[in-house]
Amino acid sequence: MAKIAVLAGDGIGPEIIAEGLKVLKAVAPQxxxxxxxTEALVGGAAYDATGHPLPPETLELVQNSDAIFFGAVxxxxxxxxxxxxxxxxxxxxxxxxxxxxxxxNLRPCxxxxxxxxxxxxxxxxxxxxxxxxxVRELTxxxxxxxxxxxxxxxxxxxxxxxxxxxxxxxxxxxxxxQKRPNKRVVSVDKANVLETSRLWRDTxxxxxxxxxxxxxxxxxxxxxxxxxVRRPQSFDVIxxxxxxxxxxxxxxxxxxxxxxxxxxxxxxxxxxxxxxPSHGSAPDIAGTGKANPLAxxxxxxxxxxxxxxxxxxxxxxxxxxxxVLNAGHRTGDxxxxxxxxxxxxxxxxxxxxxxx
Ligand code: NAI
Ligand code: MG
Numbered sequence: 001m002a003k004i005a006v007l008a009g010d011g012i013g014p015e016i017i018a019e020g021l022k023v024l025k026a027v028a029p030q031x032x033x034x035x036x037x038t039e040a041l042v043g044g045a046a047y048d049a050t051g052h053p054l055p056p057e058t059l060e061l062v063q064n065s066d067a068i069f070f071g072a073v074x075x076x077x078x079x080x081x082x083x084x085x086x087x088x089x090x091x092x093x094x095x096x097x098x099x100x101x102x103x104x105n106l107r108p109c110x111x112x113x114x115x116x117x118x119x120x121x122x123x124x125x126x127x128x129x130x131x132x133x134x135v136r137e138l139t140x141x142x143x144x145x146x147x148x149x150x151x152x153x154x155x156x157x158x159x160x161x162x163x164x165x166x167x168x169x170x171x172x173x174x175x176x177x178q179k180r181p182n183k184r185v186v187s188v189d190k191a192n193v194l195e196t197s198r199l200w201r202d203t204x205x206x207x208x209x210x211x212x213x214x215x216x217x218x219x220x221x222x223x224x225x226x227x228x229v230r231r232p233q234s235f236d237v238i239x240x241x242x243x244x245x246x247x248x249x250x251x252x253x254x255x256x257x258x259x260x261x262x263x264x265x266x267x268x269x270x271x272x273x274x275x276x277p278s279h280g281s282a283p284d285i286a287g288t289g290k291a292n293p294l295a296x297x298x299x300x301x302x303x304x305x306x307x308x309x310x311x312x313x314x315x316x317x318x319x320x321x322x323x324v325l326n327a328g329h330r331t332g333d334x335x336x337x338x339x340x341x342x343x344x345x346x347x348x349x350x351x352x353x354x355x356x
Contacts, residue, residue, distance in 0.1 A: 001034040002308055005065040007042040007058065010078070010088065011281025012291040012345075013071025019293035019349030020069060020300045023317060026353045031313040033304070038065070043073025043088035043281075047081065053091035062096065067307035069300065070276035075283040102266035102274055103139040103165070104172040105245070106302070108132070109252035109262065111232075114325040117336055118257025121229060132228075132235045132252050133180070135173040136245025138266065140165045141196070143242050161196045161241065163203055170207040172267060173239035177214045179311060180236060184215045188224045188240035188248065200241060221248070228252055253278060260292030260333040263299035265306050273307045275299040289344035292331040294321055297352055320355035324348070327355075 004024075008017040021037065028035045040046075040058040047053045053073070062068050073088035081087050096102075111119050113129040145158030170187070177185045187204040189197035201218055208216040219227070221244045227234065228251050240248060253262055262278035277295030285291055298321060305314035325334075329351050332342050343351065 001036050002067070003065045004035055004037050004303070005058075005062045005068045006037050006039045007062075007068060008039065008045075008071040009043040009073040009281060010045055010075050011072060011283045011286040013043070013045075013073065013281055015286070015289075015291050015345050016277065016293045016296040017069065017071040019345060019352075020296040022349050023297050023320075023352055023356070024069075024300045024303075026356055027304070027313050027316055028310075030316070030356075031304075031310050033308060033310055033313060037069075042070070043092050044075055044078040046092070047078065047086065047088065053086060053088045054095055059096075059099070062100065065272075067272065067303050068096070068274040069303060070274055071296070072277065072279065072281040074281050075286075096274065097138065097266060100272065100274065101139070101268040103137060104169050104265075104267040105136040105138045105249070106172070106176065106265040106267065106306070107134045107136070107249045107253065107262065107278060108298070108302070109134060109249070109256050111256045112261075112322060112325050114322070114328075115257050115261070115334055118334060119255055120257075121232065121255060125230075126232060126255070128233075130233045130235070130255075131180075132232065133176055133237045134245060134249040134252050135169065135176060135237060135239040136249055137161075137165065137169040137241045138245075139242075141242035159194065159196050159243075161199060163199060166200050166203040166241075167207055168269075170204055170239060173237050174207060174211040174214050177237040178211065179305070182236040183213055184217070184236035186217050186219050186224065186235060186238050188219050188221050188238055188244055190221050190244075191218070192220060196241070204239075224248060225251060228255065258292065258333045260295055260331065261298070262295050263297075263302055265299070265302040267306060271307045271309070273303065275303040275307075289346065290332050291345045292333050293345050293349050294331075294352075297321060297349070316356060317352070320352050323355040324351045327351075 145160035259279040301317035304310040
């Protein structure tokens with residue numbers, strides 16, 4: 001039996017997680033997956049109840065789980081907590097990623113053909129949609145390297161990577177590519193000027209030798225930024241270091257139209273992972289039924305794929321989402337026109353379950 005820690009959090013968190021759970025509970029038994037769900041408090045909800053955004057009980061639960069199914073945390077009510085380390089994102093989400101060693105962030109940026117009018121690019125560039133997986137290194141590079149300082153008129157950040165850190169993230173990218181139809185990895189760096197990028201490129205070439213079925217190419221980050229808006233359909237898996245990945249994953253995300261469609265997975269050693277929508281707690285629409293649960297439902301698919309090895313179950317969810325979109329069902333964030341008939345968060349979850 002697989003143990004899933006369910007951390008719904010704040011704002012729309014509980015609403016979208018409810019729909020994700022509905023879908024997981026419908027699909028898992030069809031694939032022989034026996035899942036045990038345990039809910040725990042996190043973020044503002046945990047702060048209100050216990051005085052800490054990541055209480056010891058929650059940390060203990062996740063450390064004894066196979067995966068975390070996470071909603072979102074934060075909201076204006078918690079922005080005024082005097083100690084910034086007690087605020088939901090800094091006090092719960094960042095420590096979770098760090099304590100659990102989640103060094104790989106996977107963000108599938110999919111433009112569904114039914115939603116291609118939501119893409120800001122010219123129609124002929126994205127006809128039929130696209131499917132890009134951005135794999136970002138999350139715990140190294142410029143964000144964490146020492147020394148780091150600002151004194152007077154001089155400031156320093158250090159970009160530091162070890163071969164080991166690069167190797168492990170590349171394995172995540174190549175393994176993910178093996179599960180995809182096109183099996184292509186673009187390793188993104190700035191090897192014409194950065195030493196860390198030269199080490200990255202050398203490592204990528206060496207790791208690629210272990211995956212003869214996957215095609216590796218190298219690209220400079222500036223060229224990748226251009227190609228993402230010039231020919232997004234040419235990409236399959238993109239793997240890159242922390243800073244480049246931060247920027248490129250947001251660029252790719254914007255091409256898909258709505259934050260409400262974007263799932264994510266954060267992986268560490270082994271099969272453990274944290275799965276959450278890429279968006280936040282959307283306090284402006286919490287409690288109104290307007291939240292799009294598809295990013296969370298698609299995150300549930302990633303949980304099945306990466307933590308439980310249940311590829312067929314993941315594909316079944318992704319196919320169901322496509323069926324629902326092709327049938328024209330829309331939450332407000334993905335509605336094409338003001339006349340589009342809107343479904344609620346719960347109705348969208350029910351539609352996906354029906355399409356399974
Ligand atoms: P947000 O992602 O919560 O919302 C941005 C905009 O997108 C809002 O207009 C919201 O209504 C809309 N939106 C987001 N998700 C949606 C969905 N599923 N369906 C329909 N519309 C959706 O970002 P914002 O407003 O900057 O942050 C709100 C709170 O969330 C803040 O406290 C922030 O710190 C926190 N946050 C938490 C994250 C996490 O838990 N991983 C990530 C990002 C922000
Ligand atoms: Mg970002």
